[in-house]
Amino acid sequence: MQVNPPDQWRTMMKLQKILLASTATVLALSAGFAVAQFQKPEDAIKYRQSAFTVMANSFGKINAVVKGDVPFNKDEVAKNAAIVAMISTLPWQAFGPGTEGGKAQAEVWSNNAKFKAASERMQLAAVDLNKAAQSGDLDSIKKAFGATGASCKNCHDDFRKK
Numbered sequence: 001m002q003v004n005p006p007d008q009w010r011t012m013m014k015l016q017k018i019l020l021a022s023t024a025t026v027l028a029l030s031a032g033f034a035v036a037q038f039q040k041p042e043d044a045i046k047y048r049q050s051a052f053t054v055m056a057n058s059f060g061k062i063n064a065v066v067k068g069d070v071p072f073n074k075d076e077v078a079k080n081a082a083i084v085a086m087i088s089t090l091p092w093q094a095f096g097p098g099t100e101g102g103k104a105q106a107e108v109w110s111n112n113a114k115f116k117a118a119s120e121r122m123q124l125a126a127v128d129l130n131k132a133a134q135s136g137d138l139d140s141i142k143k144a145f146g147a148t149g150a151s152c153k154n155c156h157d158d159f160r161k162k
């Protein structure tokens with residue numbers, strides 16, 4: 001059977017288009033993976049631990065005020081609560097599949113829906129704490145601080161190694 005040249009060209013052009021499109025898709029996906037999923041599991045562990053460290057530092061500074069160890073400075077508490085609220089959104093993207101390790105318990109991955117819900121409760125509590133802190137009302141700050149601390153503990157109890 002003979003295939004005339006124009007048909008062959010059309011087929012080749014079709015194949016070329018498909019190849020180009022799929023190459024572009026693969027490149028786009030792998031670029032996304034490198035950013036969102038980290039190069040190595042250790043990179044993800046370091047990222048989430050760093051975020052928790054920064055968050056705990058600011059949370060600890062508010063704790064000192066709530067306990068009365070440090071005098072209440074409205075601007076300092078507002079700044080630290082904003083940091084807590086901001087940073088609270090970051091660690092979760094670094095708990096992806098294949099990033100087991102650090103102090104994370106296996107339940108993070110085996111019961112991921114519960115982990116996600118606990119992380120969302122903490123982020124919402126941090127938003128409330130930030131609202132209270134921006135208002136500058138120490139009583140509401142104390143209340144919101146207690147609720148945020150409880151949301152940290154709640155997640156640690158189930159998902160962090162002791």
Ligand code: ASC
Binds near residue numbers: 063149153
């Ligand atoms: C902190 C901190 C935590 C939480 C938690 C609250 O200051 O570093 O992990 O509070 O202890 O229960």
